[in-house]
Amino acid sequence: MPSSAGPSIDTITEGGRVTQVGEGQEADESAPPVMTFGAPTAGEILAERYELVEHINNDSAGRLVWRGVDVILRRPVAVVLRYPGGDSATEMLQAAVAASRVIHPNLVGVYDAIDEADRAYVVREWVDGQSLRDLAADGPLDPARATAIGNAVASALAAVHATGMVHGNVHPGTVMISDEGRVVLADARTDGADSQENDIRAVGGVLYFALTGYWPHAEAPLRGATAGHGRAAIPDAVRDAGGAIAAPRQVRAGVPAYLDDLTMDLLDAEIAPPSSDVLAAELARLDVPAEEEHYLENSGPLRFAADTEEEPSPLAAAGGRKVAVGIAGLLAVALVGLLIGISALGDRDKDPQANQGPAPTATAPAGDATPAAATARKLTVKGVRIIDPDSRNRSEVGGADKIIDGDEDKGWETETYRDRPNFGNLKKGMGVWLDLGEPHSVRSVQAVLSATGASAQLFAGTDNPPSSSSGDKQLVLNYKDPVGQPFEDHDGTTMTFNGFDADKKYQYLLFWITELPPAEGGFKLGVQEITVQGS
Numbered sequence: 001m002p003s004s005a006g007p008s009i010d011t012i013t014e015g016g017r018v019t020q021v022g023e024g025q026e027a028d029e030s031a032p033p034v035m036t037f038g039a040p041t042a043g044e045i046l047a048e049r050y051e052l053v054e055h056i057n058n059d060s061a062g063r064l065v066w067r068g069v070d071v072i073l074r075r076p077v078a079v080v081l082r083y084p085g086g087d088s089a090t091e092m093l094q095a096a097v098a099a100s101r102v103i104h105p106n107l108v109g110v111y112d113a114i115d116e117a118d119r120a121y122v123v124r125e126w127v128d129g130q131s132l133r134d135l136a137a138d139g140p141l142d143p144a145r146a147t148a149i150g151n152a153v154a155s156a157l158a159a160v161h162a163t164g165m166v167h168g169n170v171h172p173g174t175v176m177i178s179d180e181g182r183v184v185l186a187d188a189r190t191d192g193a194d195s196q197e198n199d200i201r202a203v204g205g206v207l208y209f210a211l212t213g214y215w216p217h218a219e220a221p222l223r224g225a226t227a228g229h230g231r232a233a234i235p236d237a238v239r240d241a242g243g244a245i246a247a248p249r250q251v252r253a254g255v256p257a258y259l260d261d262l263t264m265d266l267l268d269a270e271i272a273p274p275s276s277d278v279l280a281a282e283l284a285r286l287d288v289p290a291e292e293e294h295y296l297e298n299s300g301p302l303r304f305a306a307d308t309e310e311e312p313s314p315l316a317a318a319g320g321r322k323v324a325v326g327i328a329g330l331l332a333v334a335l336v337g338l339l340i341g342i343s344a345l346g347d348r349d350k351d352p353q354a355n356q357g358p359a360p361t362a363t364a365p366a367g368d369a370t371p372a373a374a375t376a377r378k379l380t381v382k383g384v385r386i387i388d389p390d391s392r393n394r395s396e397v398g399g400a401d402k403i404i405d406g407d408e409d410k411g412w413e414t415e416t417y418r419d420r421p422n423f424g425n426l427k428k429g430m431g432v433w434l435d436l437g438e439p440h441s442v443r444s445v446q447a448v449l450s451a452t453g454a455s456a457q458l459f460a461g462t463d464n465p466p467s468s469s470s471g472d473k474q475l476v477l478n479y480k481d482p483v484g485q486p487f488e489d490h491d492g493t494t495m496t497f498n499g500f501d502a503d504k505k506y507q508y509l510l511f512w513i514t515e516l517p518p519a520e521g522g523f524k525l526g527v528q529e530i531t532v533q534g535s
Contacts, residue, residue: 040066040081040119047114050079050123062088067126070111073419076126077111081119089120095188096122103421103453103517104159106152108176108186127186129178132206133234136172136213140252143259144287146210149175151283152183154203158277160188161196162452168194170202172209172234200273204266211248211255214238216267258286376443379532383435386412387510389472390427397467403432403530408448411528414513418522421453421515431512432527433475435464439505442534445484445497450526453517458484458497459510479510500534 045051049072056065056078066079082089096113109125132149135141141149153175160167168189176184201217208216214237237245247264248255262282265271273279381404386397399412412432417424432447445458461479465471483506484497500506511530516523 040064040079045071046079046121046123047112050077050112052079063092068123070123078124078126079121080124081121083119089115091189092122093120096124098165098188101163102159102165103515104156104455105182105422105515106156106184107159108184124186125184127176127178127184129176129180129182131173132175132177132210133172135177136210140213141210143211143254143256146207147259147283148287149177149183149210150203150207151280151287153185153206154200154276154280154283156185157196157199157203158275158280161199161276166194166196167199170199170206172206172215175206196276197273200276200279201266203276203279204263204273207259207263208237208245208248208267209234211259211263212237212251214251216245262286376533376535379436379440379442379534381434381530381532382437383433384530385433385467387431387433387472387475387512388427389469389476390423392469394469396430400432403527404434406529408528411448411450411526413450413526414516414524416519416522416524417516421517421523423516424522428476429512429514431476431510432530434509434511434530434532436507436509436532439507440532440534441502441504442483442500442506442509442532443498444500444533445509445511445530446533447495447497447511447530448528449493449495449517450528451517451519452493453515454495454513454525455515456495456511456513457482459512460506461508461510464508475510476512479508479512483509 040046040052040055042052042054046068049070050068051071052066052068054067056067058064062082064081066081068077068079069075070077080092082092093113093115096110108127110122111125112123114121114123140146153170157167157170165188167185169187170185174185174187176186178184205215205217208214213235215234216237238251239245245267247260249257249260266273266279274282384400384404386400388394388397396415402410403412414423414430417426419425423429447456459479460481460483461475463475463478465474484500509532511527513525513527516525519525
């Protein structure tokens, strides 16, 4: 019997969706030879459950990529094989084991990692689709699609980086787009040859490639020299005599200035990149339908916006710089000063007393010149209920009051879902609805969860339909306004939403869960406590 080097199929529901090797790029002449002894054949069954159906190709790292089927669960799988033993096989299997700790819809799922006597192999999710490298072979992508792909990759990296790991192999060949449009990142490395910062800069490279069809990282050209990591040849970026790359807008027409700026910032070694979660949040802001792009063209992304009524961008808070922002800020200050001066002169013309010299002023004690800002406090949640629009028996809607009882040891929990973290692919999600009793200014919302690895969003709305399947459907349909920017504490079990609009008031909030963490026998989440800070 084979010995398992990673999570077996019986524990894959605890492993979740993870990064994994090989979308199977074609090998070039410099690629290492593939196995001959112990070579697989169609119809062969590995580990008594994975039937090999079709040899797809041999990739440039010397791996054999097969399409197969899990004969027990009757689902398609990809099987990536290579010689057992040695650094290459060890690295491949270690990548599977390490990546099995990460759960995210934009990461390829791994099902098994096995080292046999004459070969080692990893069994992973089968993705019907193509890599970004192949997708862009017919020409650059439109800005909206490029932004959506960049957002998916950054989100996947945020999940990887939250565990302290590095992907180390982000490029157009490892970004997969399914036929349904899902974007997943594959082919992680565990050899320690890269850093989280390089992962983030590689997102800039992915954006650049999607927008232009060229790869901007001269230090890591996707050619035969790096074929050991599965990187096939991609044209290098256009460069000037000094080696500087041309901006996307110089390569092709139609690239919005905001996307051009963001891409070039990520590629600029002199600008410290944001963290992957902040970058994902910024790209999510820019990921708008094509028909709404005119909004970004007119005002720029929130990162560059000068309008103080808008929520400040996460990238701005992270230290991103733009000379244009400084100039715009100075002009705005000058304009405000000019308008105040004109207004004051007009008032003096209307009021003769205004020309008699400055009015006497009283001296205020130090520190009392401006009123203190309102102090945030814990708001009382007047009502709470579970939102479950896709269930008929509503067996999971009880126990919501435990979420606001002040005891983190007690909470509400979902049932256990098998196979997939997205509620077993049976539901779009579930939520916790909060009623603050009356509109309040909200500073933050904190959710204490039972385990790491969950995905959730926070929405605001004005509807309060009845607690029923139809009422829950109506509520989810009408709560379309995402609020707050989520940042997770280091342990991953506390999710805090900050960055609320100070000029808005909220009464109804919806904590909407889309992905469950692994648990015994499947996927499950407990919401232990939710608290709201505001005034």
